[in-house]
Amino acid sequence: MSPPSQSRSWRASLLLALLAFSKPDATCGAGAQAPAAFSVPKSSAVDYVDPLIGNGGDSPNGSGGMIPSTAPPFGMTRWVAQTRQNYVSVTPYNYTDSSIHGFQGTHQPAIWMGESGQVVIIPGAGDVKPVFADRGMSFSHDNEVVTPSYCSVSMDPPGGGRIRAEHSATSRVGHLRFSFDSTDTPYVVVEATRASVMGSADPANVTYPSGSVAVDPSTREIYGRNPERQDFIIGPDPAPCFSGYFCARFSEPFKIYGTANNSNGQLLAGETERNGTQLSAYAVFEDGTEVVDVRVGVSLISVEQARKNLDSEIPDGTTLEQTAQKVREAWAEKLDRIQVEGGSAENKTVLYTAVYHTLQYPYEQHEDGKYYSGYDDTVHDGESYTGYSIWDTFRAQWAWTIFLAPERVNGMVQSMLQDYKEGGWLPMWKNIVETNIMVGTHADSLIAEAVLKGFTGFDVETAWEAVYKDATVPPVNDWNTSYFDREENVGYEVRAGLSSVYDTKGWVASDIHSEAGSRTLDYAYDDYAVSVLASLLNKTSEASFFLDRAMSSPFSIFNATTGFMEARNADGSGAGEEAGWTEGDMWAYTFDVVQDVDGLVERRGGNMSFVEFLDQHFDGGHNDHTNEPSHHIPYMYSLAGAASKTQERVRSIAEENYNASVNGLSGNEDCGQMSAWFIFSALGFYPVDPVSGVYVVGAPFFDKIHIDLPGVQNPLVIISSNAPTAPYVGSLTLNGAPLHEPIIHHSEISGGGVIVFEMSSVPKGWGNAVIEDGAGGTTLVHQEL
DSSP states (O other): OOOHHHHHHHHHHHHHHHHHHHSOOOOOOOOSOOOGGGSOSOOHHHHHOOTTTTOOSSOHHHHBOOOOOBOOTTOSSEEEEESSOOBTTBOSOOTTOOEEOEEEEEOOOSTTSOOBSOEEEEEEESSOOOSTTTSOEEEEEEEEEEOSSOEEEEEEOTTSSEEEEEEEEOSSEEEEEEEEESOSSEEEEEEOOOOEEOSSSOGGGEEOOOEEEEEETTTTEEEEEEOOBGGGGBSSOOOTTOOEEEEEEESSOOSEEEEEETTTOOEEETOOEEEESSEEEEEEOOTTOOEEEEEEEEESSOHHHHHHHHHHHSOTTOOHHHHHHHHHHHHHHHHTTEEEESSOHHHHHHHHHHHHHHTSSSEEOEETTEEEETTTTEEEESOOEEOEEHHHHTTTHHHHHHHHOHHHHHHHHHHHHHHHHHHSSOOSEEESEEOOOSSSOTHHHHHHHHHHTTOOOSOHHHHHHHHHHHHHOOOTTTTTOOOOTTOBSOOOOSSTTIIIIIHHHSSOBTTTSTTHHHHHHHHHHHHHHHHHHHHHTTOHHHHHHHHHHHHHGGGGGEETTTTEEOOBOTTSOBOOTTSSOSSSOHHHHHTOOGGGHHHHHHHTTSHHHHHHHHHHHHHTTOOOTTSGGGTTGGGHHHHTTBHHHHHHHHHHHHHHHBOSSTTOBSSBOTTTHHHHHHHHHHHTEEEEEGGGTEEEEOOOSSSEEEEOOTTOSSOEEEEOTTTTTOOEEEEEEETTEEOOSSEEEHHHHTTOEEEEEEEESSOOSTTBOEEEOSSSOEEESSOOO
16 A cells, blocks of 8 residues: 555645546547438437547557448448458558558457458449459548448548548448549449458468459349358358348449459459359449449358348338338437436446447347257257357457347347357357367356346246356366367367366366466466355355365465466476466466455455555556456456555556547457446446356446336336545445445346436545454555545
């Protein structure tokens, strides 16, 4: 702990930072506003969303890795202007670019994942240009409108004149409208396949997927399939029949049409079908054509299903305005449930954009009551989702989904169980199929949390069977496969190391497996989740077994001499402080025992010593909010009797890592987890241990937040007058009853309720216990000033 004088100085700096957090910041800068027809229905909440937040810069870990896409919540295909070719670590749109090369229906779920089965629609004028480098059209952000339901931009084609492109999208159909002004020979190219880059632009990492394209001038359609799946080189499931299918239907007749090679630009006029690589098709329209409307159905099942999706979601005769209104209504249904008072407009933009981000993943993989499963390469009946970044999202994004989109939870869990039945294991990081990315089997946590919070609309016994297998069955070749990040040509990773050492000694061996320290702690938490589920299902002996392992395993790698976690080798020797961590270090992971914070505090010498250790972590610059292992750490002060320090740290982290600019997300979004942290922190509580059903109290950011929870009669109302400039909590009541501990149970607020924070500009005694100082005396973490 800092001496009192230094502590007061630090608080003064914090308050200045909080004032800065509340001041207007540079917004993302889409210079134009959406026409009135695209602002129906009225929704101030949707209007606050800025999809450009988190898209600045060229560094994935420095820009958020998001794209300004249009789609409804959890939409299967998101549509976005294409400013660059996307691959792992590169998204199709980046704010720093100055030319647009088309409009892409993307299935890339996160910047660190690969694209799958995309389709690109490219307007142009003059000579048909299918080659990416040749077809770029310059644009300015001053002429760009970006909203969750409608986007538009004006571009300068190489042949002169102007093209205005507008688009919206339902879950499986993109709706685009191109207006040609003073152009010659308007045309549209549909790109089916391209050279596929896997992980980097090195020529050794380029493949050439072979697809198909066809032109039917009688129906004004261009259709085909694209088998590109950039992540095919990792993960155990080849999904040999995977393709993204598309059917593009045009409003205007074709004057000239054909197929094209998008590598060398060769045009084959009049050709109606072609199979191959780097493949496109095109349609040229009559000179003088001013507007071309294109609707693009997308499917993972077949061209016929893509056409059926088109007819079902955006039937003939539907205007772009009607499509955009339908999508805006879907966003308003969710975002209007949250009403905020107090705080600046910029802070509201950060909040509502965060909610927008969390409602994109996982995304729908089903269509018309069916879905393609790459696990067994078969089409099944049912509901399915993909884009499960579970190592990230089990921490808070899943808990937020349970709050705001509970109607999705049963289907999402059932989808994971279908993955288990068709592939043999629950997903870890599913991008169409399993990719073996990250560590741990945190689907165990998602399922246990869902059941704990009352969701049972799935096969609960299959759920138990699946998580039990995670916890007891090691992967094939467990003793001789490292399973390093993105390791190729290996089977299911699941709990690598389960049989080698973990099952008998409590740790994963660092000299056998990569990231062994992180695996040890993650497996322990997953064991805890399994024990919770077992208890809920009255499986008493199993609950006891997995709880014992969950509580003992973390401390098998605790080095009592250093006070840090340290990965161990198979023979028990230490692997060194720097070895064995996943997106973190020994500082972050020493705090990663959220299922037994009391045990961790005891081993660190008691509450006072633990609080000092937390101070060393933050003051020493060790906290890295860009990666998820650090997300719960500021809330641990509250669990050690130092609630006011949680309040300070959370505000500071929010100010440093979130703002309403293109650079407004540190790190990358990771399928909603970065945003979920901000949302819960803004509410004033956070799920440090999500499977427990308990939230740890921080301090809210706004004067009042009113949430109409779906399916619940009473709203959840959080009142915290003066919170934007008063970061400390003086007292707390829940439904009129005072709370003396910084803990709120999910069961206390899941049906609505009223939480009232008394806020203060200086630390108060609430949540700040009298604790041992380690020398036989006591002291206050924060005295009331």
